[in-house]
Amino acid sequence: ERWFQRCQQIRLSSALLFDAVYAVVAAVQELNRSQNVGATQLSCKSSKIWEHGTSLMNYLRMVELEGLTGHIEFNSKGQRSNYALRIMQNSKDGLRQIGLWHSEDGLSMERKLPSINVTDTLFNTTLTITTILENPYVMLRPNHQDLEGNDRYEGFCVDMLKELADILKFKYRIRLVGDRLYGVPGANGTWTGMVGELISRKADLAVAGLTITAEREKVIDFSKPFMTLGISIMYRVHLGRRPGYFSFLDPFSPGVWLFMLLAYLAVSCVLFLVARLTPYEWYNPHPCLKGRCNLLINQYSLGNSFWFPVGGFMQQGSTIAPRALSTRCVSGVWWAFTLIIISSYTANLAAFLTVQRMEVPIESVDDLADQTAIEYGTMHGGSTMTFFQNSRYQTYQRMWNFMHSKQPSVFVKSTEEGIARVLNSNYAYLLESTMNEYYRQRNCNLTQIGGLLDTKGYGIGMPVGSVYRDEFDLAILKMQEDNRLEILKRKWWDGGKCPKEEDHRAKGLGMENIGGIFVVLVCGLLVAIFMAVLEFVWMLRQAPGNESVCEEMLRELQGIVLCRDSLQVRRRRAASLMRPRPLPLEERRARAAAVSLSNGKLCGGTGLPEPLSHRLAQEAALVARGCSHIRICPECRRFQGLRMRPAGATGAANFVLPSRQQPVVSFGFSWGEFFPSS
Template identity: 80%
Template sequence: WQWAYACPSDAYTGTALSSALLFDAVYTVVTAVQELNRSQEIGVKPLSCGSAQIWQHGTSLMNYLRMVELEGLTGHIEFNSKGQRSNYALKILQHTRSGFRQIGHWHVSEGLSMDNRIFSSNISDSLFNTTLIVTTILENPYLMLKWNHQELEGNDRYEGFCVDMLKELAEILRFNYKIHLVGDGVYGVPEANGTWTGMVGELIARKADLAVAGLTITAEREKVIDFSKPFMTLGISILYRVHMGRKPGYFSFLDPFSPGVWLFMLLAYLAVSCVLFLVARLTPYEWYSPHPCSQGRCNLLVNQYSLGNSLWFPVGGFMQQGSTIAPQALSTRCVSGVWWAFTLIIISSYTANLAAFLTVQRMDVPIESVDDLADQTAIEYGTIHGGSSMTFFQNSRYQTYQRMWNYMYSKQPSVFVKSTEEGIARVLNSNYAFLLESTMNEYYRQRNCNLTQVGGLLDTKGYGIGMPVGSVFRDEFDLAILQLQENNRLEILKRKWWEGGKCPKEEDHRAKGLGMENIGGIFVVLICGLIVAIFMAMLEFLWSLRHSEQSEVSVCQEMVTELRNIILCKDSFHPRRRRGGMIRTRPVIPEERRARSTTTLSNGKLCSGGEPDPLAQRLAQEAALVARGCTHIRVCPECRRFQGLRARPSAGSPPREVVFAAHCRSSKRPQPVLCTLSNK
C-alpha cells in the first residue's frame, strides 16, 4: 500500500515500515528465548547449515514463539497455532504537505473502516490554487460557444455539460483551470509512426493537464494516458431518420381491418341476407296471419322476411341496434344467432384496434437492428473518423462488426464523417445511418423529431477525464467524481443539457385527443348518408306523382306545399292516390258511405258490422288473389275457388267500393287499397 504505515500509537513519528517489522521480529525472538531459558537451561552449540544435526531446543523455541503476545512498533503481536500473525490492525495514513494523517483503519477480523470526513471534505491540499490546462473539443452539448462569445474572453466564452462539470470539480478540489481547444479537432487515434493525434496526443506531449470532453475510455488509450473514473456510461447506437407511415386521413377509421377483411365482411352480410330470405320462405313457421278474421277459415298469410327486411335485419344486428323483426322459426333463429356471434367478435376486434390506429403514427423503418443494417447495402452507414466508435469496429472480432468495418473501410466515397454535426446532416439529407454514442443520439433526437434510434446499444463503455500517465491528481479527481455522482449532480447536469427539446419523450405514451384528421371521415359518411336519404325521398315523391292520376297542380307546387306542411307541422291531405297505401279521396254518396262503414276487408277476408255480403266477400277474395305477386303474401288453398268471379251490379246503380288490405314489397304492414267495383 503506497501510503499505508503501521504504528504502535497515535504518536507515531514516521519510522519506515520495514524497519519497524524487523525490530518487532527480533523483539519477538528474544522474548521467546528468554521464556525458554527460564524453563530449561539452554546451551550454545555451533551448527553447520549443511549438517544433518539440529538444535535440540528448536522445537521448544517454536512453541514459545507461538505463545508470544506483546505490543511492538507495528502494533499488537500475536500468533495462531500455525505460526501466522493474528489479531493485528493497520492504520491507513495519507501523506499531505503537513505530514501524515490517518484516514482509515484496517483490522484482520473487522476489515476496512475509512473516515467519512475525508470524503465529505471539499478541500484538496494537492490541487489547492493550482492552474490546470484543459484540452477539449467543440461538440454539443459537452462544450459549445456562447452566442456572444466574441464579446467574452477566457473560460466565459464556453458553455455546456463539461463546462459545468469543471466548475463543480473546481469547487470541490479548489483549483483553477484554463480551457484550450485541441488544435486538430479530433479526440485521438494512433498514427502509423506510433504518435497520437488529438487530445490524447496533447496529454502525451504534456501540453495539457486534463482532457475534459466526451472522451471514451478504451484499452488502447489507457496504455498511453490515465483516465479518471467514468462520469457517464453509454454505448454505440444507430441514428437514422424517421420514415413515417401514411398519416391518418379522414377514413383512417377503416384502418383496423384490411381491405380484404372489409370485402369478406360485405360478402358475409350478403350471404346471410340471402340465406335468411331463403330459410324464411321454406319454413312454415314464419308464415302467419297478422289480423285473422273472426269468421271463416280463409286467411291471408304474411311473411315478415321480405327481401328488403332480409337485407335490413343483418344491418341492425351488425350495428348492435336490433330491429322490430323477430325470428320465429328455429332455422331463422339459428341464422340470427350465428350472425350475432360473428358481429360480436368483429365489433370487439374493431373497437380494440381502433384507438391504436387513430392515435399512433406507425413508423416504417426499413432496418430494426444492427444485423439488418449489416445485411444490406442500400443504406450507407459510417461513424466519426478517428473516434472511439471507429476503433471499436476496427478492433472487434465479432463477425457482424468485422463485416461492417470492411464495408465502411472500403466504401467509396468515404462513409466516415469529421464531426457529429456532419453525420447528422448526412442522415437527414441522404439514405445514411450514423453510428455514434447513445448520449449524442439522445441529444439530437430531442432536437430533431425526424431522427430516431434503431435497435439497442452495440457495446457498453464510459466517458472519463484524461490525464497524463502518472498524474498525481488522478485520485483526487476520482474521489471528486464519486462525490458528484453520490450527490446526483451529474444527473442534474445531464438533464439540464439533454432535455428541453421540442420532441416528446419516446416513453411518453399518454393518450392524446383525436382531431378531425383522425375521425373526419365518419362525419363525411354521415353527411353523405343524409344527402342520399333526402335524394331517395325526392325520387320516391316523384315516382309516386308519376304513377298517380293527373292533377292540375304541378310537381314543383306539390313539393312546395308538402315542404310547407312539414315545416308548419300540418297534416297533409293528398288529393291523389299514391303507391304504398295512400287512399284516394273523392266525394262519396250516402250509399257508398254506408257500404264503406258496414263492409271492410281485413287480410283478404271481408268483415262487417252486419251481415256479410257474399258478393263482396268473393270479390275481396278475388282481389286478395291478385296480391300473390308479392313474395311475402300467401292465400290459403280454400280461397282459390273464388277465382274468376265477377260482379255484375244492377243497371243504374252506382259502383261499389270496398277497402281491403294487402302487403307490398315496400311496406311491412297491410296498407288499405281502394278498389272500385264497376260493371266490368
Template identity: 75%
Template sequence: PDDRGHLRITAAVGRCRRAANIWHSWRRSFTLTRVFSLSVCQILPKGVVSVIGPASSPASGSTISHICGEKEIPHVKIGPEETPKLPYLRFASVTLYPSNEDLSLAIGSILRSFGYPTTSLICAKAECLLRLEELVHRFLISRETLSVRMLDDSLDPTPLLKEIRDDKVATIIIDANASISYHILRKANELGMTSAFYKYILTTMDFPLLRLDDVVGDQSNIVGFSMLNTSHSFYLEFIRSLNLSWREGCDISPYPGPALSSALMFDAVHVVVSAVRELNRSQEIGVKPLSCTTPLIWQHGTSLMNYLRMVEYDGLTGHIEFNSKGQRTNYTLKILEKHPAGHKEIGTWYSNNTLAMNSTSLDLNASETLANKTLIVTTILENPYVMRKSNYQDYRGNDQYEGFCVDMLRELADILKFSFRIKLVDDGLYGAPEPNGSWTGMVGELINRKADLAVAGFTITSEREKVIDFSKPFMTLGISILYRVHLGRKPGYFSFLDPFSPAVWLFMLLAYLAVSCVLFLAARLSPYEWYNPHPCLRERRDVLENQYTLGNSLWFPVGGFMQQGSEIMPRALSTRCVSGVWWAFTLIIISSYTANLAAFLTVQRMEVPIESPDDLADQTNIQYGTIHGGSTMTFFMNSRYQTYQRMWNYMYSKQPSVFVKSTEEGIARVLNSKYAFLMESTMNEYYRSLNCNLTQIGGLLDTKGYGIGMPLGSPFRDEITLGILQLQESNRLEILKRRWWEGGQCPKEEDHRAKGLGMENIGGIFVVLICGLIIAVFVAIMEFVWSTRRSAETDEVNLHHHHPPLPLSSSSSCPAPGLNLSPDTSVGHPPVCVCVCVCVCVCVCVMSLEMIMTLRHSSLI
C-alpha cells in the same frame, strides 16, 4: 579512440611529471600505455611494470587479469566488472570502476527514496541479471515490483516500451551503454513516454555525456550516475586536453563532459605512479623480460600490488581507496538529473550504502492540491458538451464557451478552488494511436504535457487508460444507432376503414346482400313464416302475411350487423339458421374490426427497415459509419463479436468512406441519405430532442462512461474524482444534464401515455354521419310526399263509394266485426327499390372514395 586514449595518457603523464621527478617510473608507464593495443603476451618480453585497462570489455579484462596473475604483474582495471564474477584469486587486480554490487545498492536506494514503485528493467545484454544480482534479490521479479525485459538482436526498444506503457509502469531502469540508452530514450519520446510522470534510471556511468535535450523535453525525469569530481583542480585542463583532437573539425566539443574511462585512465596512471614511487623508496625496481610460455614471474609484482592497495588519492573520479580484495571503497556516486540547463546534481550515494537526496522534481508531493492552481484544459467542440456562444466574438477566454462540460468544470473549480483555461485541441480529434506508437488528439496533448486536463465527451477505454489517467466516469452511456424517422402514411378522414382492406369491405357488402336475399327466399318458401295477423276476425282467417318483405329482409341483417337487433323475429327454422350464421359472422367481423381500429388509431406505426445491429449488418442498402478516430471506431475495430466484426469490415473497406469527421457531418448524412450513424447514446438523445425526424434503432451496443483525462500519474486524479462524486451525490450533474438535454422541441420517446385522437383520425365517421342524416331527411321528404299523394287518392275513392267511417273499440284488442283488412288497404310506403338503390349508391360512393384516397396516399409514399 586511440588518439583520445593517447591524449588522456599524455595528460596524466604530464601531471605526474609536474608532481614528482621520477622519470624512469612514469616513462615506463607511458611506454606500456602506447603499446596497449598489442596483446599482453606480445608486450611481456619488453618488460612490464603494470597493465591498465581495458575500459570497455569485461571479458578481455578477465583474460588480462588471469595472465597478469600468473606473471605477478599488477593489473589496474578501469572497466565494468566481469559477469559471472570470477572467484577471488591470490594475486588479484585492483579496480577503479564501481562494483556491480555497489551499483545495485545505489539503484535500490533511489527506488527506496521513490517509495518502491512498480519498476521495469530493460536489459541490453543477457548478463544484465547477473550484473544487477543484488537488485534482483532485493526486489523480487514480479509484475507488481520489478519486471525484466530484454532487448532483441535488432536493439529495437519499441515493443518493450509499448508493453511497459500498457502495464502503466512509470519507473524504468535502463541497463545499457550510453549510445543504446540514448536510442531507447529517443524511442520513448516518440511514444510519449518522457512526460513528467515517467522516471528513468540509467546505469551507465557515462550519463554526463548524453545530450538529452535533443530527444526529450524539459519535463522529463531522467536520472543517472557520475563519478567525476568536477571540483578537482585539474578537471578543466583535463577537458581541454581531451578536446584538442576535435578542434580542427568542430567549433565545439561533441561531448558535454569527459568520458568516465578517460578520467579512470587518468586516475589509474596516478595510482600506479604513486605506488611505484612508494615502492622505489624501499627497493630498487627493475624490470625484466617475461614470456607467456615460461614460468618466470616478476619479482617486484607482489610488493607493487601491496602498495597499490594502500594508495589513497583524490583524483578526477573522487576519492580512491581499495579494500583487501582490490575493490574500490569509501567513494561516492553523484546522482544527476536531466535539467534544462544541463545535468543537475540531486543527491549523493556513498559506498557504505547511504543515500542523501536533495529536493528534486522527481519527488512528486503527494499532498499537493489543486487549490490556487491554474490548469490548462484541452477540449473539442461538441454539442452540447462544449460549444461556442452565438456571440463569442464579444468575449474573451473561457467566457466564449458554454455547454455541459463547461458548467461541470465551473462546478468543480468552485469545489476544489482551482482555476482553468480552456484550450481547443489542435487537430480536432479525441485521440487515437498512430502506427509509430504516438497518439493524436487530446490524448497526445496529455501525454506531451501540453494540457493538464481533457474535459469533453471523452470515453474511457482500456487503450487510452494505458497511456493516460481517467477520473471516475461523470456520465454512463453506450453506443447506439441513429437513423431518420420514416413514418407511414398520415391518417385520412376515412382512416376508420383502414382495419379492413377494400376487398374485405366489398366482400362484406356482397355477404350482406347475399344474406338478405337468402333470408327473403327462405322466409317466402317456409310455410312457418306465414301467419294470420288478425286471428280475432273469423272471416279473415284465411288471410296470411309474411313479415320478411324485401325491405325487412334488408333491414334485419343491418340490425344484426350493428349489434342493435330489430323488431323482426324469425319464426321458421330456416330463417333462424340464416340469422344465427349472420350473427356469428358479424361477431367475428366486429371484434376483428375493433381490435384493428384501436391499433391503427392509437399507435403511430413507423416503417423502419432495420430494428437491431444484426439487421444493419445483414443488409447493404443502408450505409452506416461513425466518427473517424473516436472511441466508437476503436470499439468496432477491437471487437471480437462476430456481428460487430462484420460491421467493422464493412465500414473499413467501404468506398467512399462511411466515416465522418464530426457529429454534425454524421447527422447531416442521416437526414439526407440512407445512412445510419453509430454514436454515443447521450449524443443520440440530445440530437433526437432537437430534430423530430431522428430516432434511435434498437438498444445499446455496449456500456461505458465519460471521464476527465489527465497525464499518467497525475497527483490531481483523486481530487478530481472526489469532486465528481460530490457533484453526483448533490444531483448537480443530473440537473446540468436536464438543462442541456431537455431544451429541444420533440417530446420524450419515453412518454407512453395514451394520446387523444384528432379529427384527422376519425373525421371520416362524421362525414358518414352527416351523409346519413342528409339521406334520412331526403328519404323522409320522399315518404311525406308519397304518403300525401296516397292519402289524397284514398280520400277520393272513399267519396265515390260513400264508405261511412268505422268506429274503433278502445277496449278490444281486435278490430270491429265486419272490417275487412288486407295488406292492400294499409298506409303505403315509397317503393323499396328506391331505398335499396340509394343505400347501394352511398356504399359504392364511400368505397370508391376510400379506394381513391388509398391509391393517392400509396403514390405519395
C-alpha cells in the same frame, strides 16, 4: 513513478510465482515420505490420470509455511486463507502504510485519508485543460468574440470544471486541441488529438466527451467515469401515413371488410330462402279468424331479408322476429358472428385512432447490418470507429467491413456533419447515446433505433502517473453522490422542443381521425333525401293527373316549412289520385262496410273515408300476380271466381279479380269477417 509501479507489479508477480513453486515442492516432499513418487507418461487423449495426483492435492491443502508474500495456508476448497494485505499510500515521502486488510478480520485503517477539499498537490495550481468543441460539452458563447480566456466557453464540461475547481481549489486554463480530434493511434505509434497532447505533456487534463477505452488506458490515465453511455443508432423519423378521414376502417383489413360484406349477402339470401321453405313463417295475422279462409303472409320479403341482418349487425334489432326454428338458427348464428366482429372492432379502434405508429425500415442493429440500401457510418477518429474496428462480434465485423470499404466514405468529421447527412440522405449515424439524446431533443425529425450496442463511460484524461488522479476520482464521486452531475446533465440536455411519448398518447382525436364518419353520415342523409324525392316523383307519375311535379313538390315543402298540417295535402293528393278512375256501383256501395287488407294484413271497420274495397281489390290482385309474401290458404284455392252478391243487410261486397293463367279467387267479406263465399 508509473514505471516504478510497473516494476513493483513485476516484483509482486515474481514473489507469487516463487511462493507457488515453494508450496508445491513442500507438498511433494511430504508425499514422497509416505510413498515413492515417480513420473508417468500420460496422454491428453486418454482418460488415464496420474496415480499420485489426488494424494498431492490433499498434501497441498495441508501446506503451511511463510513465503515472500506472507503466510501461506489453504482451506479445504484449495483457496488461500489466513493472509493479510497492507494498504499503502503514495505521498511525497514515498509509500506509507495506512491500513491492513486480513482475510478473517477484514479492513482496519491506521489513519484517516486526507480531505479532498484541501490538497497539497492541487492547491492554487493552474492546470492546462485540452478540450474539443462538441455540443453540449464545450461550446463557444454567442458573444465569445468580446470575451477572453475561459469566459468564452460554456457547456456541461465547463460547468463541471468550475465545480471541480471549487472542490479541489485549483485554477485552470482551457485550450482547444489543434487537430480537432479525440485521439487515435497512428501508424508509427504516435497518437493524435487530445490523447496525443496528454502523452506529450502539452496538457494536464483532457476534459470533454472522451471515452474510456482499453487502448487509450495503455497510454494515458483516466479518472472515474462521470457519465455512462453506449453506442446508439440515429436515424430520421419515418412517419406512417397521416390518419385520413376514413381511418376508422383501419381496425380491419380490406380483406376482412370484403368478407364481412359477402357474409352479409350470404346470410340475407339464406334467410330469404329458409323463410320461404319453412311453413312456420307463413302465418295468419289475425288469429281470431282461425278456421276461416284468409290470407297467409310471410314477413321475410326480399327487402326485409336484407334489412334484418343490418339491424342485428348495428346492434339495434328490428320489429321482424323469426318464428320458425330454422330462421331462428340463422338469426342466432348471425348475431354471434356480429358480437365477435363488433367486439374486435371496438377493441382495436382506440389504438388505431390514437396511436400514430412510425414506419421504420430498420428496428435494430441486426436489421441495419443485413441490408445495404441504408448507408451507415461513424465519426472518423472517434472511439465508436475504434469499437467497430476492434470488435470480434460477427455482426459488428460485417458492419466495419461495409463502412471501411464503402465509397464515397461513410465516415464524417463531426457530429453536426453526421446529423446533416442523416436528415438529407438515406443514412444512419452511429454515435454515443448521450449525443443522440441531446440532438433528438432539439430536432423532432431524428429518432433512435434499437438499444445500446455497448456500455462505456466518459472520463477525465490525464498523463500517465498523474498525481492528480486520486483527487479527481474522489471529487467526481462526491459530485455523483450530491447529484450535481445529474443536475448539470438536465440543464444542458433538456431542450423541451419535441413532445414526449406521453403527450402523443394524451392528445385528443381530431377531425383527421374520425372525420370520415361524418362524411358517411352526410352521404347517407343525401341518399335518403334523394330516394324520398324519387319516391315522391314516382308516386305522382303513376297517378293520372295534370298537376306538375314541381308544383306538388313546392306545395309539400311549403307545408313542411310553415308547419302546416300536411294531412290535408295528403288527403287532397289521395283524392286526386283516385278521382280519374270511376268506381263501379257495387264498389261504391261497399264503402259503407269494408275490410282493408294492407300488405296481406286483415283489418275491419266501417265508415272510413278511404276506398277500402278498391284497396282490397288491388291487394288481392297482388296475389294473382304472384306476390311472394302473400298466399291463399289451401281452403280457398277451390273457388274459381269472385262474384257479386246483392248488397243487403249484411253489407257484403264480392269482387271478381282476373289472374294471369291462374284460377280466379273468390272472397266474401262482411263487417270485418273474412270467409269463403258459397
